[in-house]
Amino acid sequence: MPELPEVETVRRGLEQFVVGRRIETVEVLHPRAIRRHEAGPADFIARLTGKTIDGARRRGKYLWLPVGEDALLAHLGMSGQLLVGPADAPLSPHVRVRFTFADNGLDLRFTDQRTFGHLLVSADGAELPSVIAHIAPDPLEDAFDLAWLTARIAARRTGIKRALLDQSLVSGIGNIYADEALWRVKLHFARPTERLRPGQVGGLMDTVVDIFAEALKEGGTSFDSLYVNVNGESGYFDRSLNVYGRASEPCPRCGTLIRRDPFMNRSSYTCPSCQPRPRNGRW
Ligand SMILES: [Zn+2]
Numbered sequence: 001m002p003e004l005p006e007v008e009t010v011r012r013g014l015e016q017f018v019v020g021r022r023i024e025t026v027e028v029l030h031p032r033a034i035r036r037h038e039a040g041p042a043d044f045i046a047r048l049t050g051k052t053i054d055g056a057r058r059r060g061k062y063l064w065l066p067v068g069e070d071a072l073l074a075h076l077g078m079s080g081q082l083l084v085g086p087a088d089a090p091l092s093p094h095v096r097v098r099f100t101f102a103d104n105g106l107d108l109r110f111t112d113q114r115t116f117g118h119l120l121v122s123a124d125g126a127e128l129p130s131v132i133a134h135i136a137p138d139p140l141e142d143a144f145d146l147a148w149l150t151a152r153i154a155a156r157r158t159g160i161k162r163a164l165l166d167q168s169l170v171s172g173i174g175n176i177y178a179d180e181a182l183w184r185v186k187l188h189f190a191r192p193t194e195r196l197r198p199g200q201v202g203g204l205m206d207t208v209v210d211i212f213a214e215a216l217k218e219g220g221t222s223f224d225s226l227y228v229n230v231n232g233e234s235g236y237f238d239r240s241l242n243v244y245g246r247a248s249e250p251c252p253r254c255g256t257l258i259r260r261d262p263f264m265n266r267s268s269y270t271c272p273s274c275q276p277r278p279r280n281g282r283w
Contacts, residue, residue, distance in 0.1 A: 002076050004138055004172035005215035006235065007061045010082055013230030014056040014065065014108075017084040022052045022102040023067075033096030033112060036131075037120035047121040048072060048099070054126070060138045060171025064122070064129055071125035073132070074110070080117025083109045084230040138172030139209050150201040153193045159282035160196065160204075161189035161268060173208060176244045177215070179269045181208045183243045183251075189261075189268045190281025214240065243269040 026048050028034055028041040037044045051067040058064075063082075064071040074082060087100055087107040097110040097119055110119055122129035137143040149170055153163045163169055164178045173181075182189055184207045187200070219235030228234050238245075242252050247260035251271035261268045263283065270277075 001078060001174055002061065002220070003174040003177050004058075004061065004140070005177075005212050005237065006220035007058060007063060007076065007172075008140070008212075008216060009220045009229045009235060010076070011056050011058045011063055013084065014063070014082060017106060017230055018053050018065070018099075018101075018108055019056055020053065021105070023048050023050065023099050024102045025049065025098075025100045027098045028096075029091075029098065030096040030115065032115045033110060033117070034119050036118045044119075044121055047123075058138075059128070059132055059141065060135055060167060061174075062129075062132050062135070064125065066126035067121075069124050069126055071122045071129050072119060073122050073125065073129045074119050075117055077112065077114070077116030077118065079114040080110065080112040081228055081232070082230055083111055083228075083232055085109070085232070135167050135171045136169055139170060139205055140172070140212060144170075146202055146205060149205070153201055154196070157192065157194050157282075159190045160187055160193055161263065162282070163193050164204075164208075165264070170205075172212075175266050175268075176241070177208060177211055179244045180211050180241060183269075183271060183275060184211070186274045188270060188275040188277050188281065189263065190283050191278050192280070192282050195278070243271060245269065 026045045028044060031041055034041060034044050047070060048067060054066040056065055061075065063074045084106045092111060094111045094113045095109045096112050099108040101107065122131060152169055156163055161178050161182060164173045181204060185204050215237040218237040218240065219229060219233065220237055243258050246258045246269060248257050251258055251274060254271065254273050256271050256273040259270055259272050
């Protein structure tokens, strides 16, 4: 799954290339891409045609483009891409929805090989689309509230990594960046949240923000060649990962071999010396 830095990289590209432009045509080439738009393709097309894109916003891994009172909401899923390019370029077989603009400039293509991503129009969703209103703010948003998060995390009585991945507590943190942040602050993923010391949640969130900033500078992590910016280019933060995907390699801090444990149908990577496993941990 793309995580926050990869989605933010796409948002910045949309801000640069499509904001302020008027949509001339909308072609739905594969209806599965708009399956969550319950009123169907004709309604989707009608709500966007002729509208001007007023901005490019994000919460966690969701992107939305305000158009008047409404919003075009996008979730990239596993393999979705929003690509900006020459309008006369040949259509790849994975293009699901195509937008052209009244200025006849670069077009916008929603391309999705595995079709787990989707687009929909959220009525009155310009400020915050209703379908994502239950998702907590991500750590880069002004609305992010550390005191609220600290209290909720302690009350949840779970393992710290489960809490980080819980989008109702904080959004935008996935498996890769959770493992990297926990390694930097030397916390094991199973540390029970009620046993965190005061200030540890704040320190962890500061670290998450630092890692996001570093990843953004490098265009995100391209564990999968499908994570690309609007120009189709991959980021290269994966070279900077310290533990994620590095089982049996030496910890960059102490040299102990990195360990992989199964976790929530995926994996967790830790340094057994820097991040000792807690007694009575919560997985
Ligand atoms: Zn170590």
